[in-house]
Amino acid sequence: MTIRLFNTLTGRIEELSPADGKQFRMYACGPTVYDYGHIGNFRTFLQVDVLRRFLKLEGMTPLHVMNVTDVDDKIIRNAAAAGVPIGEYTPRFEKAFFEDLDVLAVETPEKVARATEHIPSMVALIEKLAAEDCAYRTEDGSWYFRIASFPEYGKLSKKDFSGITDGARVDVDEYDKDSARDFALWKAPKPGEYHWQTELGPGRPGWHIECSAMATEYLGDDFDLHAGGEDLMFPHHENEIAQSESASHKTFARHWFHVRFLLVEGRKMSKSEGNFYTLRDLLLKGYKASAIRMLLISVPYRQQLNFTFDGLAAETGAVERLRTFQQRVREAKTAATENATLAEETARSRKNFCEALANDLNTAEARAAIFDLVRAGNAAMDAGTMGAGNARGILEVLGDFDKIFAVLEDHDAEWTKFALQWAEREGRLSEASAEVVAQNSLTDEQIQALVDERTAAKKSRNFARADAIRNELAEKGIVLEDSKDGVRWKRK
RNA sequence: GCACCGGUGGCGAAGUGGCUAACGCGCUGGUCUGCAAAACCAGUAUUCGCCGGUUCAAUCCCGGCCCGGUGCUCCA
Numbered sequence: 431m432t433i434r435l436f437n438t439l440t441g442r443i444e445e446l447s448p449a450d451g452k453q454f455r456m457y458a459c460g461p462t463v464y465d466y467g468h469i470g471n472f473r474t475f476l477q478v479d480v481l482r483r484f485l486k487l488e489g490m491t492p493l494h495v496m497n498v499t500d501v502d503d504k505i506i507r508n509a510a511a512a513g514v515p516i517g518e519y520t521p522r523f524e525k526a527f528f529e530d531l532d533v534l535a536v537e538t539p540e541k542v543a544r545a546t547e548h549i550p551s552m553v554a555l556i557e558k559l560a561a562e563d564c565a566y567r568t569e570d571g572s573w574y575f576r577i578a579s580f581p582e583y584g585k586l587s588k589k590d591f592s593g594i595t596d597g598a599r600v601d602v603d604e605y606d607k608d609s610a611r612d613f614a615l616w617k618a619p620k621p622g623e624y625h626w627q628t629e630l631g632p633g634r635p636g637w638h639i640e641c642s643a644m645a646t647e648y649l650g651d652d653f654d655l656h657a658g659g660e661d662l663m664f665p666h667h668e669n670e671i672a673q674s675e676s677a678s679h680k681t682f683a684r685h686w687f688h689v690r691f692l693l694v695e696g697r698k699m700s701k702s703e704g705n706f707y708t709l710r711d712l713l714l715k716g717y718k719a720s721a722i723r724m725l726l727i728s729v730p731y732r733q734q735l736n737f738t739f740d741g742l743a744a745e746t747g748a749v750e751r752l753r754t755f756q757q758r759v760r761e762a763k764t765a766a767t768e769n770a771t772l773a774e775e776t777a778r779s780r781k782n783f784c785e786a787l788a789n790d791l792n793t794a795e796a797r798a799a800i801f802d803l804v805r806a807g808n809a810a811m812d813a814g815t816m817g818a819g820n821a822r823g824i825l826e827v828l829g830d831f832d833k834i835f836a837v838l839e840d841h842d843a844e845w846t847k848f849a850l851q852w853a854e855r856e857g858r859l860s861e862a863s864a865e866v867v868a869q870n871s872l873t874d875e876q877i878q879a880l881v882d883e884r885t886a887a888k889k890s891r892n893f894a895r896a897d898a899i900r901n902e903l904a905e906k907g908i909v910l911e912d913s914k915d916g917v918r919w920k921r922k
Numbered sequence: 923g924c925a926c927c928g929g930u931g932g933c934g935a936a937g938u939g940g941c942u943a944a945c946g947c948g949c950u951g952g953u954c955u956g957c958a959a960a961a962c963c964a965g966u967a968u969u970c971g972c973c974g975g976u977u978c979a980a981u982c983c984c985g986g987c988c989c990g991g992u993g994c995u996c997c998a
Contacts, residue, residue, distance in 0.1 A: 462997090472998080502996095504996075588926090661993075661998065663993075664993070664994075665994095665995090689998070690991095690992080691992065697990090698991070725934085728935080733928080733936095734990090734992080736935090748947070754962095792937095794946095795944075797945065797946075798944055798946080812953090888956080909959070912958090912960075913960080918960085920960095
């Protein structure tokens with residue numbers, strides 16, 4: 431199937447295919463590991479995950495490179511405040527970041543590249559730029575990119591820089607608003623600052639050169655797609671293009687994929703608004719990992735997403751419905767004859783699902799296609815008209831759905847427990863909601879023992895005792911489900 | 923200020939120049955149950971921010987206005 435995706439560079443929806451016909455080479459800007467990731471960060475990583483998973487479903491092999499920025503102004507500042515070298519400051523946040531990706535079922539890219547481990551590539555690239563007369567050194571020993579040497583500057587973000595002054599420059603990542611100016615490639619160390627001793631002189635790399643150097647090292651001068659959050663379009667990605675194309679004289683990334691920001695309860699997420707949430711904040715509040723993934727995925731990437739707690743609760747229910755359905759199809763007694771209508775509906779669901787994703791990654795429609803199948807399947811099972819072939823077909827479609835959405839397997843309880851243990855280690859257990867703590871105050875074995883006692887009480891028609899146990903568990907957020915073949919329980 | 927995106931039922935949200943305006947949650951009714959819960963089924967927007975215009979026909983195209991958001995500065 432032809433995959434069509436919006437390309438920021440051309441402003442059009444275009445066909446997506448690997449240049450070499452087989453391996454899809456993509457680069458995605460990763461985290462700056464100076465703090466825990468927030469849900470806005472993860473929306474971007476999740477949408478890139480959906481993209482790479484869909485490429486795989488369509489038979490392509492991704493070669494996906496992601497950087498980890500482990501040296502920049504913020505890291506230097508925070509590490510100094512904590513009184514440790516940056517090399518001791520970043521590992522815990524990098525570790526936390528990858529743990530969070532696991533929680534959200536985000537696949538690990540084929541290659542993860544740390545900035546501090548690629549200094550020589552960056553130095554080589556800057557030397558190349560200097561040879562091309564696109565980079566120059568200043569009195570303090572820093573190196574800058576000469577924007578005036580790259581007439582196409584602004585082609586990604588559609589900005590007009592024709593009036594740019596040659597030689598105007600800024601030396602830090604964070605600076606006061608002025609005009610766009612030459613950006614730093616290499617920053618000379620301030621007194622006492624950590625630095626590398628290189629052919630360029632002592633210093634550390636600028637933020638933009640890192641991605642250019644590492645993308646080129648692993649993917650070559652030109653590759654299929656470059657991804658990131660919408661805010662990175664300018665200046666970060668614009669600068670990457672300027673550096674890379676000035677050095678290689680080739681088109682850097684053919685396709686640019688930008689994920690829109692999310693709002694929280696209708697407002698921009700910010701610490702001052704009090705609506706700033708890390709993944710771990712949400713787990714400690716009792717929201718399930720699968721619901722968070724589902725919510726952040728369900729709104730197409732080019733659309734602003736309004737993240738709300740009502741929405742999160744709704745997605746919990748939606749995931750539950752899908753899981754219950756899968757379980758029911760697996761265990762259903764099938765009819766002797768196949769249901770032609772149901773087979774048709776199953777095929778249509780699968781077709782709609784793929785077509786929706788192929789159409790600029792419309793996850794909302796893809797998801798709707800699966801719920802259509804849930805309804806049709808349940809109705810057929812109610813009527814006792816689902817054949818064994820029907821069941822196989824439905825499970826196959828659910829399997830494909832889950833290759834993208836990855837929410838059917840239930841790891842929620844273990845991730846919640848993981849977050850609680852982390853909070854305990856960090857002395858942050860007080861941030862957990864009372865309900866989450868209560869839910870995890872009993873072990874699975876203790877719960878099962880109570881459930882068994884209730885079943886026995888029911889059998890001897892001691893409903894008072896049975897109801898007392900049910901209430902006791904309910905108070906701890908544990909719900910029971912009576913069915914013909916026994917009792918199931920779960921943490922709500 | 924300049925540039926850009928969006929405003930669809932109680933909430934989240936898809937979509938289309940004319941056909942029943944998806945889907946999830948919620949709500950209401952039903953099936954099931956010792957009673958519940960869970961599960962399942964069914965119903966649930968004559969209407970798509972406001973005002974004009976184009977058109978035989980507009981929620982969808984054009985213009986203006988109002989509201990929310992984003993970029994222009996570190997940010998996913």
